[in-house]
Amino acid sequence: MRNQMKIALLVVLAIVCIGLFLFYDLGNWDYTLPRRIKKVAAIVLTGGAIAFSTMIFQTITNNRILTPSILGLDSLYMLIQTGIIFLFGSANMVIMNKNINFIISVLLMILFSLVLYQIMFKGEGRNIFFLLLIGIVFGTLFSSLSSFMQMLIDPNEFQVVQDKMFASFNNINTDLLWLAFIIFLLTGVYVWRFTKFFDVLSLGREHAVNLGIDYDKVVKQMLIVVAILVSVSTALVGPIMFLGLLVVNLAREFLKTYKHSYLIAGSVFISIIALVGGQFVVEKVFTFSTTLSVIINFAGGIYFIYLLLKENKSW
Numbered sequence: 001m002r003n004q005m006k007i008a009l010l011v012v013l014a015i016v017c018i019g020l021f022l023f024y025d026l027g028n029w030d031y032t033l034p035r036r037i038k039k040v041a042a043i044v045l046t047g048g049a050i051a052f053s054t055m056i057f058q059t060i061t062n063n064r065i066l067t068p069s070i071l072g073l074d075s076l077y078m079l080i081q082t083g084i085i086f087l088f089g090s091a092n093m094v095i096m097n098k099n100i101n102f103i104i105s106v107l108l109m110i111l112f113s114l115v116l117y118q119i120m121f122k123g124e125g126r127n128i129f130f131l132l133l134i135g136i137v138f139g140t141l142f143s144s145l146s147s148f149m150q151m152l153i154d155p156n157e158f159q160v161v162q163d164k165m166f167a168s169f170n171n172i173n174t175d176l177l178w179l180a181f182i183i184f185l186l187t188g189v190y191v192w193r194f195t196k197f198f199d200v201l202s203l204g205r206e207h208a209v210n211l212g213i214d215y216d217k218v219v220k221q222m223l224i225v226v227a228i229l230v231s232v233s234t235a236l237v238g239p240i241m242f243l244g245l246l247v248v249n250l251a252r253e254f255l256k257t258y259k260h261s262y263l264i265a266g267s268v269f270i271s272i273i274a275l276v277g278g279q280f281v282v283e284k285v286f287t288f289s290t291t292l293s294v295i296i297n298f299a300g301g302i303y304f305i306y307l308l309l310k311e312n313k314s315w
Contacts, residue, residue, distance in 0.1 A: 003255050003262045010269035017276040018044075024284070039169045041177050043279060046167075046233045047243070047271035049184055053229035054244025055251075055267050056191075059202045059260065060219050061128060064252070065307050067244045068230045070132055071116075072139030073109050074239040077231075079142040080105050081164040086149040090160040102176050105235040113227035121220060128219060167238035167293040169279055180236050183228065191225055194218060198260035240293050242300020247271040249307065 022036050057068045084092060084101075116138070120131045150161055197218055200208050208215045251266035278292045 003257055003259075003266075006255055007262060007265050007269070010266060010273065014269045014272045014276070017273050017280070021276050021280045024280070038177065039279065040276065041181075042169050042237060043275045044272055045177065045180055045184060046169075046237050046240075047247075047275045048268045049229040049233040050240065050244045051247050051251075051267040051271035052188075052264060053226045053233075054248045055260065055264050056198070056222050057226050057244075058248060059198050060222050061132070062202060062204055064249060065245070065304065066132070067242070068226050069239070069241050069244075070139070071113065071135035071227070071230075072142055073113070073227065073230050074234060074241060075139040075142035075146070076109055076112055077105055077234045077239060078146045078161075078165065080108055082146045082149045082153075082161050085157050085161055086153050090157050099175055102179070102235050106231045109231035109234070110227055113224065113231070117220060117223055117227075121216070128223075131223075164238060166291045167240045168291065169237055169275075176236055180232050183232050187225055187228055191222075194222065195260060195264075199258060202258060202260070238293065240296055242297050242304060243271065243274070245307075246296065246300040246303050247274060249303065 018040055021040060022033065026032050026036075054067050058064055058066060081101075116131070116134065120134060150158055153161070197208075197213055200211050200213055201215070201218065203211075205215050247270040248263075248267045250270050251263055254270070255262050255266050257263065274296065275292065278295055282288065282290060282292050282295070
C-alpha cells in the first residue's frame, strides 16, 4: 500500500472517530454538541502539537526512544502548579483564572527552555546530548521539589494539585483554545520552511553538515519550536508523557518511510485517532472511572519497554 493511501486511511479513521465521539448518544444537541466540539478541538490541537514536536525532537536527536518530556518541561509544569498552591493556596487568582494560569505556565516553561539552551550551547564542544542530560537532571529536581511541597500542603489543597497531574479534556476554556490555536498556527508557519531539512537532519550531524545545512542553527531553532509546542499543549490540558513516543513510532512502523512529509502527517492523525478514540472509551466504556492520560501512559510505557528490548537486540 502506497503511503498516500495509508495517510488517506488514517484521515478516514480520524474522521470516523471524531464523528463517533461527536454524535454518539448525543441527547440534547444544543447543550451537548458545543461541549463535545470544544473537547474535540482541544484533542486535535494537543495531539497534533505533541506528535509534531516529538517527531521533530526525535529527528534532531536521531533517537527513536526520546521525547521532549526528557527536557523536564512536564516536571516544571507540575512544579509551577504545586508552587502556586503551596505559596498562595488554591483560591488564588492564578489558579482560579485559567487564562492567567495558562499564560504564566507557558511563559515560565518557554523562558526556562530559552535560558537552558543559551547556557548549554554557549560553551564550545557542548552538543544536544549534553543538553538532554541536563534536562534529565532538572526534571528530577523539579519532580523532587514538587513532591516535597505536596507532602506539606493541606490534603484539600493536594486534591487541586492532583487534578493537574493528569491531562484533562473536560471543561476546556474556549479562550485558551483560540490562543493555543493561534500559537500553533504561527509556529507551524515558521517551521514550514524547515521541513525540507528534516530528511537530511535524520542522517546525523556529519551528513547534514556535509550536505550544506547549518546544523547548529537549525537545531537550536527547532528546539525552541519544540519547547513552545510542548509548553502550550501541557499548559492547555496537562502532561501526557508517552503519547508522542507512542504515535510517532507507530507512524514509523506503519508508513515505513524516511520522508518526514508522510511521517509528520501520519503521526498527527494517529495521535488524533488515539486521543479521540481513547476519550470515547473513557467516557462510554469506563464511564469516567479513569483518565485518558493513564491509559495512554500505560500503553506507552509498555511500548517504550518493547522499543528498549528491540534496540538492545539490534546492538
